[in-house]
Structure formats: C-alpha cells, structure tokens
C-alpha cells in the first residue's frame with residue numbers, strides 16, 4: 001500500500017486542480033451545520049466537519065432520480081452517470097456505502113446505483129471533530145470500511161494520503177505529493193485511533209447479543225409503545241440514515257397526458273403510508289398501521305434482520321437519526337439500552 005504526504009498549504013491547489021476536470025462533492029458549511037455538496041471552489045471544502053445533515057450516499061443514490069422518459073413513441077433511458085469525486089467521507093459513511101453496494105448488488109442488481117458507484121472515486125478523510133451523538137466506535141467495530149479509493153488523514157503540517165485503488169492513485173498527479181515518512185504514517189495511525197477513543201456515545205453490548213435480544217423483544221408491545229410514544233412519523237430517521245435504501249417509483253405525467261418521466265425517490269419505513277398495499281378495486285391495507293410497529297421495524301432492520309448478510313449491524317453509529325429526530329426518540333443508543341435493560 002503506497003502512502004504519500006501533502007503539505008497543508010497544498011490542499012487547496014490539489015482540490016482546485018481536480019475541480020478543473022471533474023465534479024467534486026465534499027463537505028461544506030450550511031449555517032451552523034454541514035452538507036455534502038458540489039464544490040464551486042476549493043475554499044468551500046470543510047474537512048473539519050463533524051457530521052453532515054444527509055449522508056454522502058445522495059451523490060450515488062440521489063433523493064430523486066429520473067429513470068426514463070416515456071411517450072407514445074416509446075421510452076428512452078435518462079441519467080447517464082458522470083465521473084465524480086466524493087471527497088472527505090468519514091469512515092462510518094464508507095462502511096454505509098459498502099452496505100449499499102451489497103444491497104444494490106444482491107439479487108436483481110440495480111444498474112442505476114452501480115453505474116453511479118462505478119463512476120465515483122471516493123477519498124475518505126479522518127474525523128477531526130466528533131458530533132456529541134456519535135457512537136461509531138461501538139457498533140460493528142469488526143466490520144472495516146473497504147469501498148474507498150484513498151484515505152486522507154490530517155496530521156500536523158499536512159495530510160497523509162493512503163492509496164487503496166488505481167482510482168485513488170490516479171489523483172496524486174494533480175497535487176504536490178511526496179512519499180510519506182514512517183513518522184507521518186505513524187501520526188496518521190494515531191490520529192485515526194484517537195477519533196475512535198474520543199467517540200462520545202457507547203453501546204456496551206456485542207452485536208450478536210443485541211441482535212438476539214432485540215429480536216426476542218419483537219412481541220413486547222408495551223416496550224415499543226413506550227419507545228415510540230412521541231413518534232409523529234416524519235421519516236427523518238430514515239432519510240438522514242446512510243444505510244437506508246428504500247425507494248418509491250412513480251410516473252410523472254406531462255400535461256399532454258401521454259408522455260412523462262419515471263423517477264424514483266427515497267422512501268422511509270417510518271412514514272405512515274410505507275406499508276400500505278393495494279387490495280384492488282380502490283381498497284388498501286396498511287400492514288404496519290401503528291407508529292410503534294413502524295418504529296419496531298426500523299430497529300429490527302438496523303440491529304437484527306440484516307446482521308447475517310452484512311456481518312454486523314446495519315447501523316454505523318453516525319448519530320444522524322438522533323440529531324434529526326425532533327422528540328429525540330430515534331437514537332439507537334437509547335433504544336438498545338432500553339431493550340437490553342429488559
């Protein structure tokens with residue numbers, strides 16, 4: 001594995017050069033928070049962010065994605081993937097993208113997702129500030145991130161750039177990199193270990209034990225009613241989650257009522273209508289009608305149902321759901337600890 005060093009003052013010039021030829025998406029400030037957005041200039045890049053409102057998956061699996069245009073003459077594919085660099089992704093979000101890779105490849109492979117994924121180079125970056133709701137150090141610790149092409153770690157005086165793939169290596173010709181020294185590599189290792197040590201929230205139970213106990217609590221309606229009592233089914237805990245991947249497909253008709261566009265949009269299992277199905281002749285049934293049933297379903301998915309497929313929980317401990325939930329009931333740390341209490 002090759003490792004390079006980029007002096008701190010050379011980062012803007014490196015990113016500026018990338019921007020001349022490629023779309024670069026990275027963390028930028030939005031009032032007092034951060035979002036992943038297309039960079040207009042290198043000055044916007046904020047590698048010191050703690051967490052973004054929405055995860056970087058939106059660059060590969062957008063909130064709304066046109067699939068095809070249709071008309072009486074037939075249909076045409078839309079949305080050719082463009083090469084892009086996803087810059088400054090924290091390791092927990094790389095792990096989440098690894099999970100999406102798995103979900104979208106399994107069974108009937110999702111070409112839309114996989115084409116965008118293939119066109120994307122991911123430069124991960126070290127965590128310089130940690131959000132107070134994060135618990136990434138205590139979920140799926142033995143599941144390592146693997147889908148990035150390079151990893152940039154901030155150390156004193158600059159950045160250590162570790163190359164994992166040819167796509168990661170292809171970027172170094174755009175910056176003033178030199179080979180990293182042994183001390184610089186050790187400093188990078190220590191900086192990443194420190195971020196894990198400083199992660200503020202903790203779950204003190206093994207993945208296996210959590211999976212077993214949560215599943216065993218499925219029929220305890222009083223627990224789910226209590227946990228979901230203040231839930232107003234806004235779906236924020238779904239839409240902010242880097243590992244959620246459900247979507248809805250709808251046709252939008254033009255005024256001519258003969259042509260239109262088919263697009264998919266993010267969906268969420270906490271939303272009231274998510275489990276509503278047609279019974280024909282205008283009749284419907286909602287098989288998770290109560291908020292507590294939908295709340296339970298999300299927790300089961302994150303902690304139990306997907307463990308076997310992923311080798312760990314479908315939660316990476318980013319804390320976004322805890323930050324975004326207005327009544328503050330979506331935090332997996334709180335939920336799991338409540339269930340483990342018995």
Ligand code: SF4
Pocket residue numbers: 230231232233234235236237238270324325326327328329330
């Ligand atoms: S964010 Fe909170 S209130 Fe909204 S659906 Fe999720 S648990 Fe319910």
Ligand code: SF4
Pocket residue numbers: 237240241242243302314315316317318319320321322332
């Ligand atoms: S469940 Fe919450 S903490 Fe876990 S990955 Fe999703 S948003 Fe992050």
